[in-house]
Amino acid sequence: MWLSFWRPRDRFSLDELRYLCDQLQKVQIVNEVNKDFVIEALRSIAELLTYGDQHDPSFFEFFMEKQVMEDFIRVLKISKTVTVSLQLLQTMSIMIQNLKSEHAIYYMFSNEHVNYLITYTFDFRNEELLSYYISFLRAISGKLNKNTISLLVKTQNDEIVSFPLYVEAIRFAFHEESMIRTAVRALTLNVYHVGDDGVNRYVTSAPNSDYFTNLISFFRTQCINLNKLVSDCLINPDPGSVSALLAAVDEIEDNLYYFSDVISAGIPDVGRLITGNILQLLIFPLLLPSLWMDIVNEPVGAITSLYLLCCILRIVKIKDLANTIAAALFCPLEAFVPYSGAKLNGFASRNDFECEKKEPVAGANSVTKVDTEQLSVKLSNVACSSPVHSDVIITQNNCSSSGLELREVLLQFFTGGDDVQVSGSLSVLATLLQTKELDESMLDALGILPQRKQHKKLLLQALVGEASGEEQLFSSESGSMKDSISSELDCYLQKLKEQYGVLCSFPEGGTIPSPCLHRSQVLVALVNLLCRSDISAETLWDAGWLLRQLLPYSEGEFRSHHLKPLKDSHRKCTTALLEETKGVWSDLILTVLYDEWKKCKRAIEASSPRKEPKSILLPVQKSTVEDIPPESSSAAGARMYELVKAFVLLHQLQIFFSLGRPLPEQPPNQPLIHVPEKSRARTACLDVSGPEPGTEIRLDDALPCRIAFKRGKERHFHFLAVSLGTSGWVILAEELPRKQNHGVVCVAAPLAGSNPRIDDKHPRWLHLRIRPSTLPFMDPAKSDSSAYGKTKIKALLDGRWTLAFRDDASCKTALFMILEEINLQSEEVERRLKAVLDLERNVDSSNPFLATPETSSSTPSNSL
Numbered sequence: 001m002w003l004s005f006w007r008p009r010d011r012f013s014l015d016e017l018r019y020l021c022d023q024l025q026k027v028q029i030v031n032e033v034n035k036d037f038v039i040e041a042l043r044s045i046a047e048l049l050t051y052g053d054q055h056d057p058s059f060f061e062f063f064m065e066k067q068v069m070e071d072f073i074r075v076l077k078i079s080k081t082v083t084v085s086l087q088l089l090q091t092m093s094i095m096i097q098n099l100k101s102e103h104a105i106y107y108m109f110s111n112e113h114v115n116y117l118i119t120y121t122f123d124f125r126n127e128e129l130l131s132y133y134i135s136f137l138r139a140i141s142g143k144l145n146k147n148t149i150s151l152l153v154k155t156q157n158d159e160i161v162s163f164p165l166y167v168e169a170i171r172f173a174f175h176e177e178s179m180i181r182t183a184v185r186a187l188t189l190n191v192y193h194v195g196d197d198g199v200n201r202y203v204t205s206a207p208n209s210d211y212f213t214n215l216i217s218f219f220r221t222q223c224i225n226l227n228k229l230v231s232d233c234l235i236n237p238d239p240g241s242v243s244a245l246l247a248a249v250d251e252i253e254d255n256l257y258y259f260s261d262v263i264s265a266g267i268p269d270v271g272r273l274i275t276g277n278i279l280q281l282l283i284f285p286l287l288l289p290s291l292w293m294d295i296v297n298e299p300v301g302a303i304t305s306l307y308l309l310c311c312i313l314r315i316v317k318i319k320d321l322a323n324t325i326a327a328a329l330f331c332p333l334e335a336f337v338p339y340s341g342a343k344l345n346g347f348a349s350r351n352d353f354e355c356e357k358k359e360p361v362a363g364a365n366s367v368t369k370v371d372t373e374q375l376s377v378k379l380s381n382v383a384c385s386s387p388v389h390s391d392v393i394i395t396q397n398n399c400s401s402s403g404l405e406l407r408e409v410l411l412q413f414f415t416g417g418d419d420v421q422v423s424g425s426l427s428v429l430a431t432l433l434q435t436k437e438l439d440e441s442m443l444d445a446l447g448i449l450p451q452r453k454q455h456k457k458l459l460l461q462a463l464v465g466e467a468s469g470e471e472q473l474f475s476s477e478s479g480s481m482k483d484s485i486s487s488e489l490d491c492y493l494q495k496l497k498e499q500y501g502v503l504c505s506f507p508e509g510g511t512i513p514s515p516c517l518h519r520s521q522v523l524v525a526l527v528n529l530l531c532r533s534d535i536s537a538e539t540l541w542d543a544g545w546l547l548r549q550l551l552p553y554s555e556g557e558f559r560s561h562h563l564k565p566l567k568d569s570h571r572k573c574t575t576a577l578l579e580e581t582k583g584v585w586s587d588l589i590l591t592v593l594y595d596e597w598k599k600c601k602r603a604i605e606a607s608s609p610r611k612e613p614k615s616i617l618l619p620v621q622k623s624t625v626e627d628i629p630p631e632s633s634s635a636a637g638a639r640m641y642e643l644v645k646a647f648v649l650l651h652q653l654q655i656f657f658s659l660g661r662p663l664p665e666q667p668p669n670q671p672l673i674h675v676p677e678k679s680r681a682r683t684a685c686l687d688v689s690g691p692e693p694g695t696e697i698r699l700d701d702a703l704p705c706r707i708a709f710k711r712g713k714e715r716h717f718h719f720l721a722v723s724l725g726t727s728g729w730v731i732l733a734e735e736l737p738r739k740q741n742h743g744v745v746c747v748a749a750p751l752a753g754s755n756p757r758i759d760d761k762h763p764r765w766l767h768l769r770i771r772p773s774t775l776p777f778m779d780p781a782k783s784d785s786s787a788y789g790k791t792k793i794k795a796l797l798d799g800r801w802t803l804a805f806r807d808d809a810s811c812k813t814a815l816f817m818i819l820e821e822i823n824l825q826s827e828e829v830e831r832r833l834k835a836v837l838d839l840e841r842n843v844d845s846s847n848p849f850l851a852t853p854e855t856s857s858s859t860p861s862n863s864l
Contacts, residue, residue, distance in 0.1 A: 014052075
């Protein structure tokens, strides 16, 4: 028989199919001797049926007539080898996936043959067999519709009592292998999207509804594991830990997208089950309490919680979930302690403090980690019409009848948190602001409803005749608006109490404070954040974006008590920037400023934040370089870069809020003044392109010197220091033997930061520091915000020149030459910078910024 199997036949013919089926029926046992034939027969039958489905219906008619499916089941029962089981599952998967005829699919799913294979007791200790089994189940789910699904379920009294495909699949929903989990989730989505009411009731009734609880429990475990990876990455941010963290983040977000896809299937009870489980298993017991207190064993930290809150709000599109989370932010921290089994650690309620009302702190950078414990809002300066307290204080040491609200905790991060906490808190508010499922009344209650939406809402209410239209449009808060907010918030607060046991109480017998009050608190917190000097400019830009979202029209609530600290901070930043004109990187200040001006304008005027929530876990690297001495030029460059970015933000906010004008596309550019004919640059015949290697120059002012770039190999050069506008160089040139007083540039280095010094013991030796020609942070590839810490900034080390002159006088002349040119360069940078500092000129200037030639050449490429 086995020899006849291999005789030549027309491969794609009905005779071939008939022959294979006949031979398969003759098999009485499958062992090592005949397993290869059985495997090949199963594979070939699947191939022939796929071919027949596209070319000849008689193939499948023969398959049905001979009841080959029964032979498949029989072969599985008598098989003693796992390879036959593998091939049978693969054969069934191929047939189901490739058969296009509805008649063929109906036959495959009928007679309980497929259900038998689904429930067959395979030995899943073999990982390959499990993989083939899951592929088989997924192939079946791909053919589900309202007609075919009825062939795979069992009913009793018109209710589904058995659905093997679904039940067997979700057994592997939490398998350690991610590919299996992904396949199971694809299968469940196929089931949910069929839209069969009976199936929908079946999957949402006990015990099958436990799947959704287990799903969130599994996700909770992943969140706890993520927190461990975050901690590991902070301790040891090597590429391995960063990659592991990013992989975990991707899986977290994939899970949330799966939740969203399940909800989009439109099964009413599924949204309720997922919402309830997310709140009860994750948000209430884990995420919200960890923002301010230690939970037993600390499973999740504040930063991880902020990230997860952002992701849940951004991805899981459930209105009830979004509004419940927002309402929970009005609850005191103690409300979640019994829910989570947490313990307070270093936390005291407002009742435990003795409070004293203080005046707001004025000053640009006065808001630091020490004095941000006090933040006061005088309501006399706020346009509120509703009766509220005369003072509202957001402070760590706060006095009231209840504990600190989570909403206030987020604002405390603004004023007292570190850079990562501030970034996380900003991300949460930005996410709430952009969550379409969140009611505008909830945003208003939180104090983050954008001004344009407030105006739109008032206008619509006036147009439809609600209350007094004119009064609504021109008052900061109407009675009907407040009633609407109170009603909406009351509804969710009551739900928190009745459904989840979370008690939220407000001062004055449960009265919800004025949204205008909360808005003022947010604005003051943002202002104080923008005045902090211990927060990175990247994070401050995010705060600027949020402020512009809340107040896009530079009017209304942003008043003198907000502007004063911003003006003071801007003034201090301006003073520090002018000091930088005498610093190590004075030649690049204007270049950095013009570049960052455009970037900052785009950032704060964008419709959405620049960064994804994952940046909370791996913030964009600051412009600092590790393992570099603070006195090095790279460290000085990092400080200058941060200072310019902070100055640009404060300057643009001054233009917008103080002057009430739109931001210009670029700051004014003061033209280059005429270079005196007697300047060293003119004398040397240098132009704005700079001293490129090989450039011929005059050596009238140059001084002969010697330098050894390699030990024992001294070279003779002519030394010259020149400045041209905001650029400057120290030059070493070789004299041309046939052209008197002319030479060729061999080496050039930046003049700024050269820090000239005569040797104490050898008065003919002049020491120079040779800094890099460019800042490493200005390389877009190295400062890409999407890198999330993958790329480390490589520090360029400073060089050292020691020049030996003929005598002491020549050495002093060289020193004075350098100092004089540095002074000329600094004066020109300061002159051009002052044009930017002039606010009125900045706004009124109508001439577009045109990069002068010296701007493009301010960083010579031939420096050491």
